Amino acid sequence: MDGTYQGQDTKGNQWQWPPSRDFLDAYWMPFSGNRHFKANPRMVVGAEGMHYKLADGRDLMDGIAGLWCCNAGHGRKRISDAIKNQIDELDYSPAFQMGHYKAFDLANRLTAMFPGDINHAFFVNSGSESVETALKMALAYHKARGEGGRTRLIGREKGYHGANFGSTAVGGMTANRKMYGNLVTGVDHLRHTHGIEENRFTRGEPQHGAEFADDLERLVELHDPSTIAAVIVEPLCASAGVILSPKGYLERIRAICDKYGILMILDEVITCFGRIGKPNASEFYGIVPDIVCTAKALANGIIPMGATLVRSHVYDAFMHGPDYMVELFHGYTFSGNPMACAAAHAALDIYEEDGLYYKGTTLGPYWEDAVHSLKGLPHVRDLRNLGLIAGIELEPIPGAPGKRAFDLWWKAFQRGLLIRTTGDTIALSPPLIIEKEHIDFAFGLLAELLAEQDKAA
Numbered sequence: 001m002d003g004t005y006q007g008q009d010t011k012g013n014q015w016q017w018p019p020s021r022d023f024l025d026a027y028w029m030p031f032s033g034n035r036h037f038k039a040n041p042r043m044v045v046g047a048e049g050m051h052y053k054l055a056d057g058r059d060l061m062d063g064i065a066g067l068w069c070c071n072a073g074h075g076r077k078r079i080s081d082a083i084k085n086q087i088d089e090l091d092y093s094p095a096f097q098m099g100h101y102k103a104f105d106l107a108n109r110l111t112a113m114f115p116g117d118i119n120h121a122f123f124v125n126s127g128s129e130s131v132e133t134a135l136k137m138a139l140a141y142h143k144a145r146g147e148g149g150r151t152r153l154i155g156r157e158k159g160y161h162g163a164n165f166g167s168t169a170v171g172g173m174t175a176n177r178k179m180y181g182n183l184v185t186g187v188d189h190l191r192h193t194h195g196i197e198e199n200r201f202t203r204g205e206p207q208h209g210a211e212f213a214d215d216l217e218r219l220v221e222l223h224d225p226s227t228i229a230a231v232i233v234e235p236l237c238a239s240a241g242v243i244l245s246p247k248g249y250l251e252r253i254r255a256i257c258d259k260y261g262i263l264m265i266l267d268e269v270i271t272c273f274g275r276i277g278k279p280n281a282s283e284f285y286g287i288v289p290d291i292v293c294t295a296k297a298l299a300n301g302i303i304p305m306g307a308t309l310v311r312s313h314v315y316d317a318f319m320h321g322p323d324y325m326v327e328l329f330h331g332y333t334f335s336g337n338p339m340a341c342a343a344a345h346a347a348l349d350i351y352e353e354d355g356l357y358y359k360g361t362t363l364g365p366y367w368e369d370a371v372h373s374l375k376g377l378p379h380v381r382d383l384r385n386l387g388l389i390a391g392i393e394l395e396p397i398p399g400a401p402g403k404r405a406f407d408l409w410w411k412a413f414q415r416g417l418l419i420r421t422t423g424d425t426i427a428l429s430p431p432l433i434i435e436k437e438h439i440d441f442a443f444g445l446l447a448e449l450l451a452e453q454d455k456a457a
Ligand SMILES: Cc1ncc(COP(=O)(O)O)c(C=O)c1O
Pocket: 125, 126, 127, 128, 129, 131, 160, 161, 162, 163, 234, 238, 239, 267, 268, 269, 270, 295, 296
């Protein structure tokens, strides 16, 4: 076991490396190839800074900030201390009809980060819940204002908004939808903005395709605006392969929503907290959505935590009737959990003090050069980047979609780099503490692996 993990199970037995198939069988892993994993286990036993420690003793560079969530990197003592202190002070307080200071403080802090009158925060435990909350709020908002006929929700092809029923319904990644029947009905989708020929190999924001936003006009005409409650889009479709919004696209969606009284929901679950070189995408794109979804990096991915933020007119629409009455029949046992709030405050402290909100701007040009250095390597079909995000789109192997990227993922893992794949696109979204040496390692390795592809085949 030299160099391998020495931890013990609850009965005091040494963990086995590699673990037996029998031991691995009971856990049905989410969004995973369970059979591949159980035949090739990848056990993480520690994490520090930019790296994971694996059970076999190897280090693995985190090229994806966990799942786009550990923006301040791993092992941040300030956050773990905040959580420990919070447990001793107040472990849990009921989320309904009771409050604690840190939740109110966090609501003030978060709303101050956003432009315009985004003045209210509703706490949730994940991105999916943040979206679910936003969708329910949108329906209830129109009902509260006497426009209960506005029940239709508009998502976008290739969008990803989470794994619950509502978030799956407005999402547009076919593999995520096709097994689940009707999902939520009354949902339609904008066309996606992927594959615009003139945008291939663009550095940063793509210049072509703002007019794709006019697809919303088509849906408005088809369904009639009086039936549409809200449109939900990501600032960039991260999970579908880093599909960036064309310059001017989101502004145009905002304008069309205004024209027809439709709420605009911006799903910032990935983009909020520095991922694209500004504190959030609303600021980056200069728009004020009616509702914003956040989660992931809010507590640096350490404790489940999210927030759905709304403009004043949304909140105010509910603040009527007798004051002892519940205004919105929605919420979660763990909404605004004290530990999650403490972790979030500590994470925001780090982001602010270490300049991480702007790291994608300061280190962005170096990152961009590294991304585009892969141009011309075998089977590289497109390269996309924004802030500290990269999408490397590859030509699929005929008849085996996703296999080319998966093979690269596996090789990168064996060589000490964790990346993510979706279809045949590789995505990178490292902790924002990344430095040039890490970028050199990641793109140096990827260049090698890309160059080797056909030799290996
Ligand atoms: C844009 C977006 N929204 C929502 C979600 C769902 O978040 P969670 O997995 O925390 O439910 C994700 C997750 O990747 C996401 O990327």
